[in-house]
Amino acid sequence: MQHRYYIGIIFLVMGIIFSIRAQAGDLDVVTTLPSLASITRYIGGDHIDVYSITRGVQDAHYVEAKPSYMLKLHHADLLIYSGLELEIGWLPLLIQGARNDEVSVGARGNLNASLALPDTGILEKPRGEVDRSMGDVHPLGNPHYLLNPYRAIDVAHLITEKLCELAPEYQAVFRQNRNDFINTLKNKIRIFEQQTAHLNGKQVVCYHNHWSYLIEWLGLESAGLIELRPGIPPTPKHKREIIELMKDKHIEVVIISSWKEPTKAEEVAESSGAELVVLPGEVNAMDGAEDYLSWMEYLVTHLIDAYSATSENHRMQDQPRGQKRKRGVK
Numbered sequence: 001m002q003h004r005y006y007i008g009i010i011f012l013v014m015g016i017i018f019s020i021r022a023q024a025g026d027l028d029v030v031t032t033l034p035s036l037a038s039i040t041r042y043i044g045g046d047h048i049d050v051y052s053i054t055r056g057v058q059d060a061h062y063v064e065a066k067p068s069y070m071l072k073l074h075h076a077d078l079l080i081y082s083g084l085e086l087e088i089g090w091l092p093l094l095i096q097g098a099r100n101d102e103v104s105v106g107a108r109g110n111l112n113a114s115l116a117l118p119d120t121g122i123l124e125k126p127r128g129e130v131d132r133s134m135g136d137v138h139p140l141g142n143p144h145y146l147l148n149p150y151r152a153i154d155v156a157h158l159i160t161e162k163l164c165e166l167a168p169e170y171q172a173v174f175r176q177n178r179n180d181f182i183n184t185l186k187n188k189i190r191i192f193e194q195q196t197a198h199l200n201g202k203q204v205v206c207y208h209n210h211w212s213y214l215i216e217w218l219g220l221e222s223a224g225l226i227e228l229r230p231g232i233p234p235t236p237k238h239k240r241e242i243i244e245l246m247k248d249k250h251i252e253v254v255i256i257s258s259w260k261e262p263t264k265a266e267e268v269a270e271s272s273g274a275e276l277v278v279l280p281g282e283v284n285a286m287d288g289a290e291d292y293l294s295w296m297e298y299l300v301t302h303l304i305d306a307y308s309a310t311s312e313n314h315r316m317q318d319q320p321r322g323q324k325r326k327r328g329v330k
Contacts, residue, residue, distance in 0.1 A: 026047060026049050027049070027077045027078060027166055027167050028048075028049050028075055028076050028077045029050045029051070029078045029080065030080070030103075031050060031052050031079075032053050032060065032086075032087050033081075033282060034054065034056045034282050035282055036082065037050045037283075038283050039152060039181070039292050040163075042181040042291075043156060043160050043163060043177045045173060045174075045177050047170045053094070054282070056281075056282040056284030056286070057258070057285055058259065059259045059281070061086065063087070064090070065090045070097035071098075073094055073095065073097075074099060075100070076098075076100060076102070076109065077102060077109055078109045078111060078163075079103040079110050080162075083112040083113055083143065084114045084141055084145075085143065086143035111158070111159070113159070114140075114145065116155045116157065117151060117154055117155075121145065121148075122140070122145065123216065124141055124209065125141040126139060142213065144210050145213050146213075146292075147210075147211065147299070148214065149192075150189070150217070151213065152185065153182055153185060156178050156181055160178040185292075185293065185296075188296065195304060196218050196300060196303070199303070200219035201219060201221060203220070203221045203249055203251045204221070204222060204223065204251065204253050204254070204255060205245075205251055205254050205274070206226070206256070207255070207257070207265045208225065208226075208227055208256075208257060208260060209222075209230055210257050211279070223249060225242075226239070226242055226256075226264055226265055239264065242272075243268055243271045246268070247272055251272070252275060253276075254274050254277070256276065256277075256278055257279060258278055258280050259285065262276070275307075277303065277305075277306040279299055279303075280298060282295075286298070
C-alpha cells in the first residue's frame with residue numbers, strides 16, 4: 001500500500017515538472033545517442049530539454065529497454081535516433097512501452113536522422129542477402145555516420161527543420177543556432193583536413209568497422225579488421241594473418257573503440273610493432289570529448305599523435321645503439 005502511495009507521489013511530481021516545461025514552451029527531446037543529443041542542443045539552445053538514452057561509454061548496439069527510458073519517451077515531444085537499424089534491438093520496445101503517439105513510427109515527433117544522408121553517404125551497404133553467419137552486419141549500411149563531420153552537417157539541417165515544425169515560434173533562433181554550429185564545424189573541418197593531409201593514403205587496421213566513416217573522411221585506407229567478422233572475435237589463425245599483413249605492409253596504427261575489450265588489439269599491435277590508439281566511440285565516452293565539436297577534435301588529435309609516435313619509434317630504431325630514447329606512456 002505504502003509502495004503504491006510513493007509511486008503515485010513520484011508520478012504527480014513528474015507531471016507537475018512536465019506541465020511547467022510545457023507552459024514554458026520548451027520541447028522535450030529524447031535522442032538515442034550522445035552525439036545526436038549534442039548536435040540537437042547546439043540548435044535548440046534554451047528552448048529545448050534534451051536527454052540521451054545511451055551514454056558515451058555504452059555500445060549503442062546493446063542497450064537494455066528499461067522502464068525509465070519508456071517514461072522519458074512517454075513525455076517526449078520528439079525522438080531522434082540514428083536509424084540504419086543501429087537501435088533495432090531495443091528502440092521498438094521502448095516506443096511500444098512509452099505509449100506516446102507523438103513519437104511512434106510515422107508520427108511527426110519521430111525523426112530518423114539517417115534520412116538526412118545522401119545515398120552515397122552511407123557506407124558498407126551489403127550486397128545480396130544478409131544472414132547471421134556474416135556476423136553483426138547492418139542490412140541498411142554502417143550506422144556510425146556521425147564520425148564523418150560532413151554527415152553531421154546533413155543531420156543538423158534535418159534536426160533544425162523538425163524543431164522549427166514543432167516549435168515555429170522559435171524558428172529564427174533555431175536556424176541561427178544551426179548556422180553558428182555549421183560555420184564553426186566547417187572551420188574546424190578545414191583545420192582538421194590541413195592537419196591530417198600527411199595521413200592521406202596511410203593504411204590502418206581497426207578492431208571493428210565502427211571507424212569506417214572517420215577513415216574515409218581522413219583519406220586513410222582500411223587494410224583489415226581484427227575481428228573475424230563484425231561482432232565475432234578473431235580466431236588465432238585470423239589474428240596471425242592480420243599480424244603478418246601489418247608487418248608486410250608496414251601498417252603503423254591499430255584503432256579500437258573505448259568500449260571494446262582491448263586484449264586482442266593489444267596483442268596485434270605489440271606483435272606487429274604498431275601503435276594502438278584507443279578512441280572514444282561516442283560523445284562523452286572519454287574525457288576531452290564532451291560534445292560533438294570536442295569529440296571530433298579529440299579523434300583527429302589522437303590519430304595524429306599515434307602516427308607521430310610511430311615516426312618517432314622509427315627514428316629511434318635508426319639511431320646508433322645506446323642513443324634510443326624511451327617514449328613516455330600517455
